[in-house]
Amino acid sequence: MRIYLDHNATTPVRDEVAEAMLRVLRDVSGNPSSAHAEGALARAEVERARERVAALVAARPSEVVFTGGATESNNLALFGIARAADAKGRHLVTSAAEHPSVEEPLAALEAEGFRVTRVPVDADGLVDPDAVAAALTPETALVSILWANNETGVVQPVARIAEVVRARGVPLHVDATQAIGKIAVRLDDVPADLLSASAHKFNGPKGSGFLVVRGERALTPWLRGGSQERGRRGGTHNVPGIAGLGVAAALAQRELGDRAERCASLRDQLWAGIEAKVPRVRRNGATAQMLPNTLCVEFRDSAGDVLLEALDGEGIAVSAGAACASGSVHPSRTLIAMGRSVAEARASLRFSVGHGTTSAQIARVLALLPDLVARVRALGTS
Amino acid sequence: MGERVVVAMSGGVDSSVAAALLVEQGFEVIGVTLRLVGNASRCCSLEDTEDARRVAENLGIRFYVADYSDAFRREVMEPFADSYLAGRTPIPCVGCNQRFKFRHLLERAGALGAAAVATGHYARIARDSASGALSLLRGVDARKDQSYFLFDLRPEQLAQIRFPIGELDKDAVRDRARALGLATADKPESQELCFVPDGNTAAAVERVRPGRAPGVGEVVDEAGRVVGNHAGIHHFTVGQRRGLAIALGQRMYVKSIDAARNRVTIAPGDALGEWGARLSGVSWVAGTAPDAPLRATVRIRYRHAGATASVEPLADGAALVRFDEAVIAVTPGQAAVFYDGDTVLGGGWIDGGLA
Numbered sequence: 001m002r003i004y005l006d007h008n009a010t011t012p013v014r015d016e017v018a019e020a021m022l023r024v025l026r027d028v029s030g031n032p033s034s035a036h037a038e039g040a041l042a043r044a045e046v047e048r049a050r051e052r053v054a055a056l057v058a059a060r061p062s063e064v065v066f067t068g069g070a071t072e073s074n075n076l077a078l079f080g081i082a083r084a085a086d087a088k089g090r091h092l093v094t095s096a097a098e099h100p101s102v103e104e105p106l107a108a109l110e111a112e113g114f115r116v117t118r119v120p121v122d123a124d125g126l127v128d129p130d131a132v133a134a135a136l137t138p139e140t141a142l143v144s145i146l147w148a149n150n151e152t153g154v155v156q157p158v159a160r161i162a163e164v165v166r167a168r169g170v171p172l173h174v175d176a177t178q179a180i181g182k183i184a185v186r187l188d189d190v191p192a193d194l195l196s197a198s199a200h201k202f203n204g205p206k207g208s209g210f211l212v213v214r215g216e217r218a219l220t221p222w223l224r225g226g227s228q229e230r231g232r233r234g235g236t237h238n239v240p241g242i243a244g245l246g247v248a249a250a251l252a253q254r255e256l257g258d259r260a261e262r263c264a265s266l267r268d269q270l271w272a273g274i275e276a277k278v279p280r281v282r283r284n285g286a287t288a289q290m291l292p293n294t295l296c297v298e299f300r301d302s303a304g305d306v307l308l309e310a311l312d313g314e315g316i317a318v319s320a321g322a323a324c325a326s327g328s329v330h331p332s333r334t335l336i337a338m339g340r341s342v343a344e345a346r347a348s349l350r351f352s353v354g355h356g357t358t359s360a361q362i363a364r365v366l367a368l369l370p371d372l373v374a375r376v377r378a379l380g381t382s
Numbered sequence: 383m384g385e386r387v388v389v390a391m392s393g394g395v396d397s398s399v400a401a402a403l404l405v406e407q408g409f410e411v412i413g414v415t416l417r418l419v420g421n422a423s424r425c426c427s428l429e430d431t432e433d434a435r436r437v438a439e440n441l442g443i444r445f446y447v448a449d450y451s452d453a454f455r456r457e458v459m460e461p462f463a464d465s466y467l468a469g470r471t472p473i474p475c476v477g478c479n480q481r482f483k484f485r486h487l488l489e490r491a492g493a494l495g496a497a498a499v500a501t502g503h504y505a506r507i508a509r510d511s512a513s514g515a516l517s518l519l520r521g522v523d524a525r526k527d528q529s530y531f532l533f534d535l536r537p538e539q540l541a542q543i544r545f546p547i548g549e550l551d552k553d554a555v556r557d558r559a560r561a562l563g564l565a566t567a568d569k570p571e572s573q574e575l576c577f578v579p580d581g582n583t584a585a586a587v588e589r590v591r592p593g594r595a596p597g598v599g600e601v602v603d604e605a606g607r608v609v610g611n612h613a614g615i616h617h618f619t620v621g622q623r624r625g626l627a628i629a630l631g632q633r634m635y636v637k638s639i640d641a642a643r644n645r646v647t648i649a650p651g652d653a654l655g656e657w658g659a660r661l662s663g664v665s666w667v668a669g670t671a672p673d674a675p676l677r678a679t680v681r682i683r684y685r686h687a688g689a690t691a692s693v694e695p696l697a698d699g700a701a702l703v704r705f706d707e708a709v710i711a712v713t714p715g716q717a718a719v720f721y722d723g724d725t726v727l728g729g730g731w732i733d734g735g736l737a
Binding site: 376 | 412417431435444446447448449489490492493494495
């Protein structure tokens with residue numbers, strides 16, 4: 001039996017989600033844009049999912065735009081707002097520890113002549129809201145902040161950031177991809193203007209996500225060629241994927257408190273064991289503001305990629321750094337932004353627990369880990 | 383599951399079949415592709431990595447990509463460029479094998495609980511049934527034999543290395559790949575250095591060490607008369623004819639390269655013969671140098687059939703090679719590898735000819 005501790009990469013699809021998707025795939029074959037009865041049936045599936053997603057994040061259903069996942073949502077938010085605001089302002093603000101699906105669109109906009117300010121993170125990985133405020137100018141078209149970091153699990157003070165950004169009349173985009181389903185993500189608590197997420201990070205299907213756009217904000221579409229999603233995202237709806245997303249959202253809303261508690265207990269069991277059994281380790285990130293399911297540990301003087309391979313051989317799936325196109329592992333940009341050296345970043349592993357993780361699995365990992373770390377440390381860090 | 387073995391998989395047919403043979407033999411095989419160079423490289427391209435991954439999936443083995451690009455630049459590419467800039471003609475494959483496949487990867491294998499590393503080299507390792515001593519032999523396929531590039535392996539390394547295709551010829555390797563339905567069965571051979579895919583070594587030197595290449599220098603004849611100009615010594619290797627735009631009424635070749643003066647000396651073909659070679663960094667497969675000079679067939683570059691010679695070990699890893707008959711183009715930076723029949727005795731790096 002494999003032990004899957006990489007829920008921040010992707011999560012297993014819940015049975016309830018798979019059943020709903022299979023039902024839609026088999027029985028709901030219409031196009032939601034069609035005027036006939038088959039179309040109406042499909043449209044009802046899409047709209048039910050929209051209500052569930054809206055309820056999860058405390059937005060209005062009309063503010064939810066279905067996409068092909070968080071990367072598309074982030075691209076749509078950044079390019080959409082930048083293009084719509086082009087005449088008014090060509091300045092964008094973000095942090096130094098963003099996901100590539102935010103960082104790379106911003107770099108592309110920078111190449112087009114936009115100015116991008118990257119607010120640093122401190123040694124714990126936190127963004128200072130006052131530093132965000134200080135970065136704002138009359139030309140700032142958008143602020144984009146990662147709600148919870150995928151690599152460290154550090155949760156940013158987004159409520160405070162939203163407050164200072166809105167006080168200046170600048171729209172805020174939050175990439176909530178890792179936060180959804182793990183902590184409360186509600187736009188009545190955190191008044192952001194745009195929010196991105198992906199179903200597969202909270203036990204939904206891959207290839208299905210959403211962008212929330214509050215109010216009637218102008219957003220230039222990325223995919224043109226259809227009036228779907230109020231003209232904001234052309235293309236026939238992925239009806240089974242959207243239905244699956246809706247069920248995953250409903251489950252997340254219903255179970256959030258229990259999930260957080262369960263995950264935190266497993267994560268704490270893992271860290272307590274590592275700290276007790278493995279010498280020369282440290283936790284990355286601000287422990288007080290952390291996703292309940294994520295543990296990022298530096299095993300000093302070890303090669304994280306080899307440790308990953310050694311654990312894989314024992315049936316345990318974890319993550320190290322960021323995978324490049326070829327599948328080799330690069331040091332984490334987030335850890336470098338936190339001031340870690342390349343060697344320290346390379347020595348770090350991410351464990352992320354979730355649905356299906358058990359205390360017995362954690363105990364099994366703790367039984368194997370000390371020897372594997374010692375073995376990997378013996379080869380040094382070349 | 384049998385013993386665990388890590389196979390270095392390049393995405394080519396040879397290492398694909400090496401992995402397949404080990405699977406057939408009952409080993410628990412882990413495939414690893416070494417990512418040595420960034421883009422602009424054929425050996426480590428995304429496509430080759432994907433080929434290796436497909437073969438691994440086909441064989442049902444674990445597969446990883448290991449990034450050694452920083453170390454490769456430091457330990458192989460920069461020394462390669464520096465060697466050219468010093469007027470030598472390096473063969474980076476020897477050091478690459480030694481450091482990446484048989485040191486870094488062997489260490490990695492240990493961390494993964496594997497006892498050995500296997501590659502798709504055409505070479506063999508034999509164990510003496512009486513003494514247990516290991517020896518390194520040419521691959522069975524004389525045209526593909528790669529033992530020349532492996533001369534500096536040590537006995538303790540041989541014990542942890544497997545060359546599964548060393549007993550096969552290239553046609554048999556391709557046949558096996560086809561029979562197994564491997565995606566790489568009909569892939570063309572890679573000929574050039576992996577980080578010089580276009581074969582333009584001078585441009586590669588300039589890329590690795592920007593601003594360090596010498597500019598225009600003098601071409602002189604054996605008497606020291608200036609007979610023309612050249613574009614920088616890193617464009618030349620001893621024995622080369624191409625790139626010498628000089629009309630002296632007969633074919634002229636590079637006889638020697640003087641890095642300090644950025645000068646290339648040329649000579650007619652019959653003046654290129656050398657009766658011996660001075661070597662440094664000599665290594666012996668048996669682990670220790672012989673006490674007395676020995677007779678051997680010595681290959682002074684990869685595509686050299688070999689010349690009979692006596693090899694005299696000296697102190698500090700040096701040696702002198704005396705050929706029975708003069709050989710052409712004894713080139714500093716190349717390896718001289720000593721053979722007794724199919725057996726590799728050892729080898730060293732050529733510093734120059736013997737006057």
